[in-house]
Each structure stands twice: as structure tokens, then as C-alpha cells.
Amino acid sequence: MSAMRLRIAYTKIEDARYIAHLDLTRVFERAIRRAGIHMSYSEGFNPRPKISFGFALAVGTEGEREYVDVDLQQEMDLGEVLARVQEQLPPGIRLLQGRALDQGAKSLMAVLNAASYRIRVPMALPIQAERLQEAVKAWLGREHVTYSRYSKKGPTDKDIRPWIKQLEAKIQGDEVIFELEVEMGNSGSVRPEEVLASLRELENLPIELDELQVIRTGVHVSYEGGKKSPLGEL
Numbered sequence: 001m002s003a004m005r006l007r008i009a010y011t012k013i014e015d016a017r018y019i020a021h022l023d024l025t026r027v028f029e030r031a032i033r034r035a036g037i038h039m040s041y042s043e044g045f046n047p048r049p050k051i052s053f054g055f056a057l058a059v060g061t062e063g064e065r066e067y068v069d070v071d072l073q074q075e076m077d078l079g080e081v082l083a084r085v086q087e088q089l090p091p092g093i094r095l096l097q098g099r100a101l102d103q104g105a106k107s108l109m110a111v112l113n114a115a116s117y118r119i120r121v122p123m124a125l126p127i128q129a130e131r132l133q134e135a136v137k138a139w140l141g142r143e144h145v146t147y148s149r150y151s152k153k154g155p156t157d158k159d160i161r162p163w164i165k166q167l168e169a170k171i172q173g174d175e176v177i178f179e180l181e182v183e184m185g186n187s188g189s190v191r192p193e194e195v196l197a198s199l200r201e202l203e204n205l206p207i208e209l210d211e212l213q214v215i216r217t218g219v220h221v222s223y224e225g226g227k228k229s230p231l232g233e234l
Contacts (some may be wrong), residue, residue, distance in 0.1 A: 002040040002050060005101040007083065007108070007231055012063040017091025021056035028068060029089035037081060040071035054108040054219050054230070055184050057116065058191070065096065065218040067108050067230055099231045111230050113185055114165060114222035117192045119178040120213040124206040127148035129171055135203035136169050145202065147194045160198065163190040165222065176207055184219070 012019070019027060029049050032039055041047040050071035058062050072081075082095045089095070139145070145161040166181035182190050192214050200207050221228040 002103065003074045004072040004076060005103060005105065006070045006072065006078070006098055007081070007101050007105075008068050008070065008098040009065055009096040009229075009231060010068065010097065011094045012057060012066055012092065013094075014062075014092035015061045017057070017060055019090075020059050021053070024053070025051060027090065027093070028085075030072070031085050032070065033070060034088040035081075035084035037076070037084060038073040040073050046072060052109070053108060054112050055119065055189070057216060058214075060214075062215045064215060066216075067112075067219065069101070069108055075129045077101070110218050110231055111187075111221050113183060114227065115182055115184050115189070116217045117178075117180045117182070118217050119180060119192050119196065121175055121176050121178065121196060122208040122211050123171075123176060124208050125172065127176065127206060132169050132171060132176060135199065136167055137207045138203050139193045139199050140164070140167055142202070145198050147190075147198050149194075158190075160190040160194055167195070181222075182221070 012024070026050060029039070032049075032051075039049040039051065041049055043165075052069045054067045057066065078098050078100060082098050086095045138163055142161055144159050146157050147160045148155045148157050150156075163183045164180070165183055166179070168179045170177050178192075178196065180192055180195060182192075182195075193209065193212065196207065196212065197209060200209065219230075221230055
């Protein structure tokens with residue numbers, strides 16, 4: 001039985017962005033153990049620490065505000081927990097904020113349904129600001145955008161347009177900066193790279209996708225046009 005459930009916001013930036021999702025679980029488990037904090041465990045023949053994350057980040061993508069839930073065996077001061085665990089975490093993973101949850105609180109995967117990204121992409125050829133806005137507007141005006149995903153079973157076509165909540169762009173130096181918000185859920189989502197690849201193809205936008213940089217600026221609860229932090233979603 002867990003005595004305390006914590007929801008913690010953290011960064012996954014710099015070299016930490018190369019930590020795979022499964023390895024990230026081990027990183028947090030090890031840090032909590034080394035901090036001398038006792039996690040609660042599942043029951044059964046193979047007990048596992050009760051620790052769960054939101055939607056996984058792609059390896060190489062930075063996350064400015066990610067979330068993890070941890071169940072503890074005893075009540076502790078939140079500030080002390082965060083400080084002790086932070087000392088054991090590698091560079092790039094910084095604990096930003098935490099909150100104690102009610103035992104009946106919904107899991108992160110049950111409440112998170114949207115993500116925001118910032119993508120920096122070099123221009124292959126000079127793009128005028130007006131031309132950029134026309135391309136974004138035309139793409140958003142499409143009812144359907146089909147994108148082919150490839151796997152061992154071959155290509156699968158998917159309509160990615162319904163997943164896009166917001167797409168904006170601006171020119172900064174020789175780069176285009178995209179601000180993207182997408183829906184997320186158990187049935188999947190869309191990758192930022194897919195959105196920009198279709199934008200380049202359908203709207204003839206000269207951008208260098210091989211050199212794009214993706215940052216997930218946040219994952220959140222989207223409802224009736226507003227965004228809410230899962231730290232406040234109980």
C-alpha cells in the first residue's frame with residue numbers, strides 16, 4: 001500500500017535527451033533508491049516499483065517539462081524528496097516542481113492529451129515571411145493530410161491532419177521556427193517530423209529536415225480550448 005503519491009515535473013535536456021524511455025525509468029528508480037527513499041512496489045511474483053511516466057519522448061528530443069508519478073511507502077516532506085532525488089540524477093534531468101496526489105488521482109496517461117513542440121529548421125533556400133505564412137495557412141486549410149509511415153510490414157497511410165491543434169511559424173535568421181501543438185492519446189499521435197515533411201512536400205516549402213531540432217516544450221491537459229498542467233489535474 002502506498003502512503004504517498006507524488007507527481008513531479010522535470011526536464012530532459014542536453015545529453016539527457018539521448019536516454020531512451022526504458023532507461024529513463026531505471027535512472028529515476030536508481031536515483032530514488034540512492035536518495036534513501038523507499039518506493040512502493042506492485043504485488044505478484046515480479047514486484048516492480050510504482051513509477052510511471054507520461055508519453056515517451058523520442059530519443060534525441062529535448063523535453064522542457066515532462067512528468068513522472070512515484071508512489072512512496074511513507075509520507076515525506078515534498079521539498080526534501082525533490083532535493084534528495086535531484087542530487088542523484090544526471091545532468092540534464094532537473095526536477096522543476098512536485099505535488100502530492102490523492103490516492104485516487106488519475107494516471108498521467110489517463111489525463112494527458114496534448115503536447116507542444118518548438119522546431120528549428122534551416123532553410124534550404126531563402127523564404128519570404130509572406131510565403132511562409134501562406135504555406136502554413138494552406139496546410140492548415142486542408143481537410144486531410146495523408147502521410148506514409150514505414151515499418152517492417154511496409155508502408156501505412158495515416159491522416160495526420162486531425163491530430164494538429166495549432167501550427168505557427170516565423171523566420172529567425174536562416175532558420176524557420178515552428179510552434180506546434182498536437183493531440184495525443186491511446187490511439188496514437190503525430191510526430192513533428194511528419195508534419196514538417198508533409199508541409200515541405202504539399203506546400204513546396206524549402207526546409208532542411210535532416211538538420212531540424214525538436215524540443216517538446218510541454219505536455220498538458222487540453223480541454224475546451226484551454227491548457228492545464230497535470231499537476232493541477234486530480
